[in-house]
Amino acid sequence: MTAAPDPTPAPDGPAPDDGPVRVLLVDDHPVSREVVKALLESLGARVVAVGSGAGSLERARLERFDLALVDLHMPAMDGLETTRRIRALGTVPRVVIFTADERPSVNEECLAAGAAEVLRKPADASDLARVLRRAQSDSPKATARDARLVAVFAETYPKEIAALRRALDVGDHATCDDILHGLVGASALLGFTEVATLCREMKGRLTTDALERLEASCALAAAG
Numbered sequence: 001m002t003a004a005p006d007p008t009p010a011p012d013g014p015a016p017d018d019g020p021v022r023v024l025l026v027d028d029h030p031v032s033r034e035v036v037k038a039l040l041e042s043l044g045a046r047v048v049a050v051g052s053g054a055g056s057l058e059r060a061r062l063e064r065f066d067l068a069l070v071d072l073h074m075p076a077m078d079g080l081e082t083t084r085r086i087r088a089l090g091t092v093p094r095v096v097i098f099t100a101d102e103r104p105s106v107n108e109e110c111l112a113a114g115a116a117e118v119l120r121k122p123a124d125a126s127d128l129a130r131v132l133r134r135a136q137s138d139s140p141k142a143t144a145r146d147a148r149l150v151a152v153f154a155e156t157y158p159k160e161i162a163a164l165r166r167a168l169d170v171g172d173h174a175t176c177d178d179i180l181h182g183l184v185g186a187s188a189l190l191g192f193t194e195v196a197t198l199c200r201e202m203k204g205r206l207t208t209d210a211l212e213r214l215e216a217s218c219a220l221a222a223a224g
Contacts, residue, residue: 022065024060053074083113098123
């Protein structure tokens with residue numbers, strides 16, 4: 001990976017738990033798009049994936065992102081032009097271009113277009129984790145959680161765990177999935193990445209052991 005100088009090299013692994021990094025993924029190839037999206041989500045990122053530069057501009061106008069990960073070679077609007085236009089919108093503080101293009105001029109072209117760095121394909125989980133860490137450190141969003149909201153979570157999660165246990169005991173998997181869906185949203189908003197990930201994984205296959213893991217994770221998150 002070729003990047004702008006980074007004063008403190010970030011360790012490998014998931015991004016720190018300061019809330020999910022919001023990523024706009026732009027790649028015209030459906031398989032590549034889904035693979036990268038899955039890797040980013042496994043690292044705790046919240047990902048919106050689109051297949052074109054034009055599509056990325058539509059999404060970037062509607063919501064803020066911490067990071068845009070943009071494929072270089074796309075039809076109609078390539079990664080350079082997409083990067084210029086995303087930066088012009090002012091809703092994405094960091095854009096990373098990813099490419100398998102090894103031409104010597106590629107890095108200079110990408111940085112001149114406004115990219116913060118260039119990520120070489122094929123990118124693995126450790127590469128993406130470093131990109132997420134840099135995006136998180138650059139993000140203007142507050143990193144301190146609202147103590148009042150954490151208190152609300154601490155008060156409500158035991159009731160949801162109890163409801164999950166009752167639904168599981170009677171085999172009501174639809175209700176289990178509904179409760180888990182609500183927990184995903186609440187925990188993700190608070191940056192409780194482990195809780196959100198567990199809830200997603202348990203949908204459709206909740207077990208007693210998994211529920212105990214979820215309860216322990218919720219307790220740990222609520223305790224700060």
